[in-house]
Amino acid sequence: MPFVRKNLSALPKWDPAILWYARGIAVMQLRPLNDPTSWRWQAGVHGFGPGNLEPGDPPIGNATIDRYLAQCQHGSWYFLPWHRGYLSAFERIVRAAIAAIGTVEAKTAAKTWALPYWDLSKPNWRLIREEFRVQTLPTGEDNPLYVAERNPGFITGNVGITAKGVALDKILKTPDFGGSGGGGGTGFGGPETDFFHGPGALGALEGGIHNYVHGQVGGADGFMSDFDHAGLDPLFWLHHCNIDRLWEVWRKRDSLHKNPADPKWLNGPKTKKFRLYDQTGHEWMFTSSQMADTNVQPLDFSYEDVSDPLPGVAIPGHLHGFAKAAPASTGIMAMFGKNRQIEVLGATTPGVSLGSGRQKARVAFAAPKKTGAPGLKGFLGAKPKAERYLLNLENITGTRRGLSYAVYVNLPDDGDPETDEHHFVGMLNLFGVERASDPADSHGGSGLTFVFDVTGLVREEGVAITKPGAISVDFVPENADTPDNAAHVGRISLVRETA
Template identity: 40%
Template structure:
């Protein structure tokens, strides 16, 4: 049987069956204790857990027993970020949660043979608002206890409808030609950089940076009384506790399927290390608890074919026919579309063009400016490559790197502008905007005892269109970082280094 995931905004009526039964299934899972592998909180901990934060928010209680150490070691803190495993791991995660919810629906006498998790296509015209069913504590089965509603979903502020700002998120990754990128300053690729098991890698791939990370931050936001306290969706060790997480990730999964099957832009890796997953190199396997009590272990290679996994989407166009055509045209022409275009990392040379000096603290709501000093010889090589390519463009690309970004505010986000004239207002020059960065996961990457020993996160933006227009005739390139929302000084957000790399033949 093939289950069909449908667009949540096109289900036909408020509290359509897909959402009502989803809520009932979530309620049943929430009734189980943390130690139960099929409970809502256990499944949240598979993505990541911060028990102190969970207790503070009242999601768990200090006295709640933990599962066995064996279960924790097998299942918890498993999500793949900053990794070429990001997409396949999350595909399996969504499938397993869907199976657990479907099992609960069956116990309640619901449509177990047809129910599938909806997806939220926030890019489709008029559909960027949080579905109403998630926005109220009331639901058809009760008052004040809607399982799809969470208090810690602040968006831009308390009491406001959450409507995603489409000027901050984009589908530029859909034009990338290569799944796997590089972590040495060039394009990170559509799906991420080559890693082993990475529960919080340092460099996020194209589709993870945009729209994945930004949507997380725009939904979760931060506590209006203490912005260092994240909404559930804003931080990896709490994100999967918010029921909207699963509709967001169903859409990210749909975009992966679209990139492979519909746009004709790129395809999945064929490397055995990707196909067989981290267990093939002696690291943790991807393993999830199923409703029948078994443990499901899967590999990325097994996640490639949706038909074999018995599900499909009702629509694979990213946000309509126009976007599909643009992605195909951008790939054929080899031009950057929306600031994200890639090339085969293993056949290209990546070279540092220049970097600023010193870390940049980011706070308040005004721009922080720095200058990247360009080295003469690499700059000359890049100029020659652009000149040789002519007006049609070519393999030469230029990437801006925000390295070692640290902080205590996972909901923080900022826009990045390149080459603004002195004294110019960034908002008046949208053609200078290189892109946006959302700091989903930055607090974990800042912790000294964490996986990356406090080295932070690195974000890569393709600035080829801007550089092509401005030229490389200057030895100094100005970069302005503008917070999307005010960033508290206490959040200690900083960029360790701003660098510019060329990537070419």
């Protein structure tokens, strides 16, 4: 029988699922860094750098680091399957740590214990629970769930998580799992890549609620807003459990929502395989295809609730074709029009700096090219079945992590961002921006990229169907402590994608 992951937010105070989580972590924290079942090793699998080392730590060779640590997939269509495998291995390690306590009570608890998920769908559920804010357990021992390295507001439970920041309507209506990147849609789960220890261009789920909660919980200096330390906060695992659950919600809510059938996704990256350690200390390798069904081995869990939070809300008509079309490709398939086509209509050069106040940018664009190719019939001359307009925020760099900006398109100058939901297109959160901005990093400091579907606003305003025009883009800071010159958006572009 699969283990059942329950909703953290609906559990009674110090429910056994929470208390045994704390006790399992306590066992893991006693183990040395070089033990793959230790708390710090497990956090290091997500991100690992010199700042993760403490005096007296046993040495870990570069080959071991390259093979097992700093492996998380971000800005990639492997984001969801990799993290599902990561969560599964971690869950089994915690379960084994609970059993290792040795009491009859602990061994019994270990037989059914599963990670809870942090559902944020109700206002009071967006507060950090008391169990993660007090420094002692009910029995008087130190509380491993308490971490001081968080947004200072966590002491009261309120780290500023808003309904707008965790909104799911646009995310769950994303029709396609993967995307092409390169200006086109990035999909629900992220753009097609090989092994990619991002960040980079973000899929709808990762760039939305995932990044936002990381930033709000971690704040300017906390664990959760930093790639290399996020896994040291016990809330990290419960947040990612909810992100994983939302993959199931997305998949089940519409028959058009499908995981990729491409062997490149099913079999995993070519350049580097997914490797973790299991609860026995042995290497475990897995592929995306093995992560597709939570009830089929090597997985063995289900979620308490995967019901649709948007009942009756279907994929918008203009997106149907993207649910069925393959992402943009190159080579012979591109020649015959089997892929999506991307056309940049306009872009800002240079970009815009973001600070403590509302910032507006203007993007002028040309009329879209006529569909089809003169003198050619058949595939190349065919009218597209689907069309969408995408706002690309590219090469976002900065040094202050944990900040969020609400992004609006064509918001009137006298419009109130606090009450205007119509022009709101999504949240830009700077989780990972420090690494993405570092020229010495593997991606050369190219920054983050966010992609928002703005088709409804563009068509409604009548600005981009048959003639040139312009759109305005507003960035409104969400955090009271946002400094001046917090970040820079290198380019803002409007893209037409057809399928």
